[in-house]
Amino acid sequence: MRCEVCGREAKLIRAEIEGAELLVCSKCASLGKPLYKPEGKSKLFARKDYPKIEEPFTLIENYGEVIRKAREKKGLTREELAKKLFEKESVLQRIEANKLEPSDALVLKLEKVLGITLREQ
Template sequence: MMFAKMQCEMCGAEAKGPLKRIKIEGAELSVCNACAKYGTEVQGAPRTSAAQSVRPSGYAGASKPPAQRSRDLFDRMGGDLVEDYPDRIRDARMKLGMTQKDLALAMMERELLVKKIEKGELIPEDEVRKKLEKTLNISLLDEGSSEPTDLHHARMTTTMGDVIQIKKAKK
């Protein structure tokens, strides 16, 4: 039986000992001892090789479909996308008597993109969202969003810029 060589997911070096599971910027990686200092160790995580920890999404042994990407600050900048966007898009398309292919052609996008958005597998980017809204005459943004759209007012803590007043030097 041949064992896979354990390789650090950060530097690519072959690990001399067991890999550590660390979290860096929200991503969990199996890394060597030298790279472990760049993140925080995930407690109770099994130490595995990179080949064992990553499975393709179509893996036959997968018990659930891949998770949908979570929303972040940049997704909220222009308002919140409504949670039921796949249903709204599908209903509006069907009211107009369009197929997914017709909608894709009207938007000048690929049919696969429309299918994934309607299944909720893909969050539409701003440009695509605007095309969908225009073509289907619907709104996909939550107008009653309590999220601030101005990033300067989105802060929760006081910064140095809030405290310091810069005085112009007199000449």
């Protein structure tokens, strides 16, 4: 490509010259201030990995009632517990009504947050 200052064919550098951002050759870049756009990595947030359940298990029969009682014992509303678990309140409501079986990961989260056991061998 061509330098926007002298017209020379060269590898171009983005530089600020007299307040204007231009693509210039390395010689003309000394007329202003080179602009470097950092090629930084995007910020990644670590996702908490819960240990995978290796052995097969079954949920206890009245898991919804156990979850509801443990939640009430801790003084949490469904909304507050749902936020702690990063789940929707409606999902928690259906689990407490035994209409939805929680996933393995959600079982582990519930057990950890509420301090209960929902699995049986």
